[in-house]
Amino acid sequence: MVRRTNTMSNSFDKSETTQKNSIWESLKKLRTQVQEVFAEDHIDTNKLMDLEEILILSDTGPKLAAEITKDISKRMKNTKKSHGGKETTEILKEIIKQKLNKLVDVDNLEASFSEAKNENRLVPILIVGVNGSGKTTTIGKLANYFQRQNFTVALAACDTFRAAANEQLIAWGMKNSIEVLESKVVDPAAAAFEAIQASKKKKTDILLIDTAGRLPNNKNLIEELKKIKRVISKAEDRSKKRTWIVIDANTGQNAVSQIEQFKEAIDITGIILTKFDGTNKAGFLLQLSEQERIPILFVGHGEKITDIVDFNPEIIASGIVGTDPANF
Ligand SMILES: Nc1nc2c(ncn2[C@@H]2O[C@H](COP(=O)(O)OP(=O)(O)OP(=O)(O)O)[C@@H](O)[C@H]2O)c(=O)[nH]1
Ligand SMILES: [Mg+2]
Structure with a gap:
């Protein structure tokens, strides 16, 4: 029938601003925690451990969370820039983006x-x-x-x-x-x-x-x-x-x-x-x-x-x- x-x-x-707003709103809790860690002028090992914990609690999985913080540490060493919150934030964003890009539809x-x-x-x-x-x-x-x-x-x-x-x-x-x-x-x-x-x-x-x-x-x-x-x-x-x-x-x-x-x-x-x-x-x-x-x-x-x-x-x-x- x-x-x-x-x-x-x-x-x-379906404007891009709407997309941004809705997804941003959804991620607010996680973002607040990440921003708290990176609010410092100098990001040290302790701060990266805090980040690792946040990632684990957001279901990243312990192994991958450890790999990500290790990767941040490595990338920080490889850059001549200062290791402040802003720079580290950019590094983390890049790592997340690289991973998520693998899930984008090629079609x-x-x-x-x-x-x-x-x-x-x-x-x-x-x-x-x-x-x-x-x-x-x-x-x-x-x-x-x-x-x-x-x-x-x-x-x-x-x-x-x-x-x-x-x-x-x-x-x-x-x-x-x-x-x-x-x-x-x-x-x-x-x-x-x-x-x-x-x-x-x-x-x-x-x-x-x-x-x-x-x-x-x-x-x-x-x-x-x-x-x-x-x-x-x-x-x-x-x-x-x-x-x-x-x-x-x-x-x-x-x-x-x-x-x-x-x-x-x-x-x-x-x-x-x-x-x-x-x-x-x-x-x-x-x-x-x-x-x-x-x-x-x-x-x-x-x-x-x-x-x-x-x-x-x-x-x-x-x-x-x-x-x-x-x-x-
Ligand atoms: N907040 C929120 N609720 C959603 C979303 N998508 C679905 N829901 C709610 O989730 C509940 C289940 O949604 P359904 O579409 O009936 O799920 P379904 O998979 O068809 O369920 P079954 O046919 O029983 O297997 C409903 O109360 C929806 O309103 C969403 O993106 N956000
Ligand atoms: Mg259904």
Whole structure:
């Protein structure tokens, strides 16, 4: 069944200043601690140990936190500049940026989606993750985001497990004035198939497929996800396979193994962070950069439709150390 919704979509301010402000606000707690350490005129070993502790508490992991402070120390020795708070802040920012840059998507999503649009290919995007990570909310935000880039978007309700899951998605459909494709069948793979057929018929550009939350060690539910993926690949075999995992930023270090487990099972192609607004575990991003080569595509930072931004290492690094981001 197709429900058409027709509420006007919200306005969307994706200006870089807005991005900076929202991410900066999210990192305030960590930044205040880092700035306290670097407030001194001379940064010595004790101060670096304080920093190491802050990094550990923000879920950077003890090994990496030690490596980072060691690296700062080394870089300080290599520079002829004085070792004041300002200089050390810049060194830390550079280290964070270098690490986070490894998580930037090499693909230009907008260009890739435009190419698909020109070739009349549907872009199906499978959204997965553990229970309550923010999948459905993120789909609502992404629909708005992509519509702002002039793509047509539809939503596929393939969480046939949780009661009221469809209603939640329909509410997001209404906010975006777009179709939510529901199915009478209980099998989520069959529901995804129907949604793809309907979207192709209507020449929709992007189909965001919502799935039920699941733990990566639940064999049956992971098998179900594999089946959904297989069906999507068959139903639209001309498109690149896109499976994006939604990760609650409060998960901290555990997110790294969560992503790893999902990746092993179903080949994740992108990461979306959510609830960045409430996290004090942003250090896990540094760990992620050491272990993963899956790009972070977006960062969700609130419950509103516009609370999503592109992943931007410069802004996050500046937000952690408290310097003005370059080019703003
Ligand atoms: N503060 C904040 N809350 C968020 C964010 N994203 C989602 N939420 C909230 O997190 C809760 C769960 O979000 P859902 O979108 O229902 O999560 P889900 O992954 O679809 O959940 P299941 O389908 O039950 O697995 C809701 O209360 C959302 O409003 C975010 O970026 N920031
Ligand atoms: Mg959901």
